[in-house]
Amino acid sequence: MIVEVCANSVESALIAEKAGADRLELCSELGIGGITPSYGVLSRIREMVTIPVHILIRPRSGHFSYSDAEFSVMLADIDRCVEMGFEGIVSGVLHPEFILDKDRTMALVERAAGRQFTFHRAFDWVADPIQTLTELEAIGVDNILSSGQGNTALEGMGILKELNYKAVNCKIIPAAGIRSEIALELRALGFTAIHLSGINMYQNLDSGSKVSMMTPGLLSEDAIALTDNEIIEDVIKTVK
Numbered sequence: 001m002i003v004e005v006c007a008n009s010v011e012s013a014l015i016a017e018k019a020g021a022d023r024l025e026l027c028s029e030l031g032i033g034g035i036t037p038s039y040g041v042l043s044r045i046r047e048m049v050t051i052p053v054h055i056l057i058r059p060r061s062g063h064f065s066y067s068d069a070e071f072s073v074m075l076a077d078i079d080r081c082v083e084m085g086f087e088g089i090v091s092g093v094l095h096p097e098f099i100l101d102k103d104r105t106m107a108l109v110e111r112a113a114g115r116q117f118t119f120h121r122a123f124d125w126v127a128d129p130i131q132t133l134t135e136l137e138a139i140g141v142d143n144i145l146s147s148g149q150g151n152t153a154l155e156g157m158g159i160l161k162e163l164n165y166k167a168v169n170c171k172i173i174p175a176a177g178i179r180s181e182i183a184l185e186l187r188a189l190g191f192t193a194i195h196l197s198g199i200n201m202y203q204n205l206d207s208g209s210k211v212s213m214m215t216p217g218l219l220s221e222d223a224i225a226l227t228d229n230e231i232i233e234d235v236i237k238t239v240k
Helices: 012-018 040-050 068-084 102-111 123-126 129-138 155-164 180-188 229-239
Strands: 003-008 023-026 052-058 088-091 116-119 143-146 171-174 193-196
Touching: 003 012, 012 023, 012 040, 023 040, 040 052, 040 068, 068 088, 068 102, 088 102, 102 116, 102 171, 123 143, 129 143, 129 155, 143 155, 155 171
Parallel strands: 003 023, 003 193, 023 052, 052 088, 088 116, 116 143, 143 171, 171 193
Antiparallel strands: none
């Protein structure tokens, strides 16, 4: 069974490799579901890690329907990853109605230039997972990362088993809440890969900060944070 570890930093990647992971999915900011890591992280990983690495291509947090500008960023990020020799791409696009955006997802697959392509957990939002599996196989997706549309793989086990049974050309990779006992159950059911972060929080400051840099109001899965033209114009008009 392939054990894929979702690594959120160079340090996490090195720990996962030392622990025996078969492959990494590299991202940043796990707390918001992951976004594309910086060039600095990519370059250090390319120099320091020897196991295969797949890169998450997601330009922001929130939902999975993207503007033209955001999509152009995704294509450029894939180009950079291909140039750097990474083994796989993890990405995907949905329409606002929670159905697969086949055209844009196909464009991402083609841009990956033959690298392994994993459709990420946007899959867990689609209205019809079985139909979406068929569509993803038709456009050449190699893997689907999924919790079976549950909060954990255990909760979504019924859909995961159905997906695994019906998949022909695409590997179903269970994710979310994976620990040893669940991994053993998944292996017994015939799954050949699993995905986990194995994250713990480690206190490395003696005391908390006086002013929080977190803004919960900017975190949403049905809206995006975007600069407001009127606010900027008003401030500029005031000070200029």
